[in-house]
Amino acid sequence: MKIAIIGGGITGLTTALALHKLGIKSTVYEQVATLNEIGAGIWLQPNAIKILNWLGIKNKILEKGVQLQKVNIVHPNLKPIKKLKNELIQDEYGNQTIAIHRARLQQVLFDEFSQYGQIELGKKYISQSTENNKIQINFSAQQIEADMVLGADGIHSQVRQYLFPDSEIRKTNQICWRGISKFKLPESLMYSGRESWGHKRRFGFSHLPDDEVYWFAVKTMNGHREKTDIKYIQSLFKDFSPVVAEIIEHAGFIHTAELTDLKRLKTWHRDNTCLLGDAAHATTPNMGQGACQGIEDAYYISNLLVQNNLSQETFKIFERKRRAKVDYIVNTSWRFGQAAHSPIIQPIMKLMMKATPEKILTSQMNKVYQVEGF
Ligand SMILES: Cc1cc2nc3c(=O)[nH]c(=O)nc-3n(C[C@H](O)[C@H](O)[C@H](O)COP(=O)(O)OP(=O)(O)OC[C@H]3O[C@@H](n4cnc5c(N)ncnc54)[C@H](O)[C@@H]3O)c2cc1C
Incomplete structure (x- = not known):
């Protein structure tokens, strides 16, 4: 059985590693010719950490x-909206959220899988066709044969384009700048992540090793093309804590993109091809769960493929298992992001956050952190 994984991002590489752990061979095909250091940071929450631990790569x-x-969600002056006794970033077993540079995470996954399996770089998937149960995959400069395709090629997935050409990306009308700054945060701000909420604006950040800071800045769009220069972004956050301006001042490369997600697909699979991660269910980043859900997909699809003898039937079972949680995250994240930028709803949300008992918040988060078998 030849399994082709399209896309060597977080979902694709984790899927390859999970399959390998369960004794199944796969090959990853990634469009870029070399992995690069560009990228911002990411927060990996307990549900993802449990799976990365299962794969033996947490350390x-x-x-x-x-x-x-x-x-913490905080005011623009960085004071918490709600003080919590038990922080919500760890699960009941003590698995804690990890902040990491995205490129370094991808490198760890890449190096780990390279020891056991095959990753082909510079392979851009274009299309596929099936004849006598064999799939012909067309890359930009080559053709290969496979028995099963797992499409983990991100929100703009070409595999999805082949399966479901009518799929739609939803725009939030919120622009996001993100980057890594060479800057030592004051001791009091290290070891915690913050997202501060101002008027139609948010700024989030956390410390990374080697005196780096991962940050993101979000603003409601005005219809015109947004600038990417440091002075402009600083000016948008001038009424926030002065540390925000300092973080932006030291930024390296800044990514600029509108926040988007994927309109719910009717299904994630057809014949012997199944979508995973952002290709299947890209979410807005407001719950910090996009990559975590891709990692969960990797865990479930690999285990289910083994339990069901690598049959196509597995894709239906996989989708049944994953749908409710993924839908909850995509929908809640969308609503959360829209509410955070509404001048009317944001103050109400802040009051609700304050008023909601910590026990309820903890139980909501524990649901998100649950993964079967752990
Ligand atoms: C601002 C922002 C902040 C975020 N923060 C968090 C966070 O804190 N925590 C979290 O869990 N998630 C977060 N996310 C979401 C997270 O980034 C994504 O969910 C995650 O990267 C999805 O991983 P993926 O592997 O499915 O897709 P991708 O990361 O998009 O990877 C897809 C891979 O496929 C390759 N590819 C694409 N097309 C082809 C092709 N035709 N042929 C071959 N290869 C191809 C790409 O080069 C890439 O390597 C955030 C997202 C944004 C926008």
Whole structure:
């Protein structure tokens, strides 16, 4: 059985590693010719950490990242909206959120899988066709045969384009700048993540090793093309804590993109091809769960493929298992992001956050952190 994984991002590489752990061979095909250091940061929450631990790579990730003691929604002056006794970033078993540079996470996954399996770089998937149950995959400069395709090629997935050409990307009308700054945060701001909410604006950040800071800035769009220069972004956050301007001042490369997600697909699979991660269910980043859900997909699809003798039937079972949680995250994240930028709803949300008993918040988060078998 030849399994082709399209896309060597977080979902594709984790899927390959999970299959390998269960004794199944796969090959990853990634469009870029070399992995690069460009990228911002990412927060990996307990549901993802459990799976990375199961794969035996949690410590390698921890070596390159920082374990966060808390993640708070805060006012523009960085004062917490709600003070919590038990922080919500760890699950009941003590698995804690890790902040890491995205490129370093991808490198850990890449290096790990390279020891056991095959990753072909510079392979851009274009299309596929099926004849006599064999799939012909067309890359930009080559053709290969496979028995099963797992499409993990991100929100703009070409595999999805082949399966479901009518799929739609939803735009939030919120622009996001993100980057890594060479800057030592004051001790009091290290080891916790913060997202500060101002008027139609948010700014989030957390410390990374080697005196780096991962940050993101979000603003409601005005219809015109947004600038990417440091002075402009600083000017948008001038009424926030002065540390925000300092973080932006030291930024390296800044990514600029509108926040988007994927309109719910009717199904994630057809014949012997199944979509995973952002290709199937890209979410807005407001719950910090996009990559975590891709990692969960990797865990479930690999285990289910083994339990069901690598049959196509597995894709239906996989989708049944994953749908409710993924739908909850995509929908809640969308609503959360829209509410955070509404001048009317944001103050109500802040009051609700204050009023909601910590027990309820903890039980909501524990549901998100649950993964079967752990
Ligand atoms: C601002 C922002 C902040 C975020 N923060 C968090 C966070 O804190 N925590 C979290 O869990 N998630 C977060 N996310 C979401 C997270 O980034 C994504 O969910 C995650 O990267 C999805 O991984 P993936 O592997 O499915 O897709 P991708 O990361 O998009 O990877 C797809 C891979 O496929 C390759 N590819 C694409 N097309 C082809 C092709 N035709 N042929 C071959 N290869 C191809 C790409 O080069 C890439 O390597 C955030 C997202 C944004 C936008």
